[in-house]
Amino acid sequence: MSNLILPCEKELLLKVAGGDEHAFSELFNAHHQLLGTHIYRITDSAELAEEVVQDVFLKIWMSRETLVTVQNFRAYLxxxxxxxxxxxxxxLAKERVHQKTIEENAAALTPHENPRLEEYYSLLDEAIDHLPPQQQKVYLLSRHSRLKYDEIANQTGLSRETVKKYLQGATHSITSFVQSNIDISAIIILATIFFSKR
Incomplete structure (x- = not known):
């Protein structure tokens, strides 16, 4: 019996499979802390561990009908x-390598060597200036000061979740602004600059 699901938890899983939100909350409360500790050992990041736990439980809820076949929930989890x-x-590792490559390639050039680069940076600055004040502050603390979510939250008095939403919103706004305002030839030239050495 030790390697199988307990009868009371099996009942809980069946309720969750049937769409019972209260049962899902009970399931989350019973497992999220232990799961967070387990994930922290893998990632060595409290921030990433928290995101993984949230993503996993969201995935469980979205495919809750499959819980009826689970025999050992903890092992499954x-x-x-x-x-x-x-x-x-x-x-994350791929993104860091990619970002480093872009930064190294950009640092190797000056606006005088390529006027299109100056146009890109100018648009980037303009896009950041167009952000709402609080969103702009969060973005700059993250991208320029290299602060983590929790550090930004402490400094701004915002919740960690709000910081995350502001960053996502800022990144989307900046990308949209630059894409809609930059010359297509500039995009091609910038792409050549950044990715020709890959």
Whole structure:
């Protein structure tokens, strides 16, 4: 019996599978802390561990009908979360390498060497200036000061979740602004500059 699901938890899973939100809250409360500790050991990041736990439980809720077939929920939870955590780490590593390459290539050029680069940076500054004040502050603290979500939250008095939403919104706004205002030839030239050495 030790490696199988307990009868009371099986009942809870069946309720969740049937769409019972209260039962889902109970399931989350019973497992999220232990799961967070497990994921922290893998990622060595409290921030990433929290995101993985939230993503995993969201995934469980979205595919809740499959819970009726689960025989060992804890093992199921740990396997799903470990896979998700490793995928997140791989994605993060790729993004860091990609960002570093872009920064190194951009740093190797000056606006005098390529006027299109000056246009890009000018549009970037303009896009940041167009952000709402609080969103702009959060974006600059993250991208320029390299602060983490929790550090920004402490400095601004915002919740961590709000900081995350502001950053996502700012990134989307800046990308849209630059894409809609930059000359297509500039995009091609910038793409050549940044990715020709890949």
């Amino acid at each position: 740990f396997v799903v979360s470990k896979n998700h955590a490793l995928n997140c780490l791989r994605k």
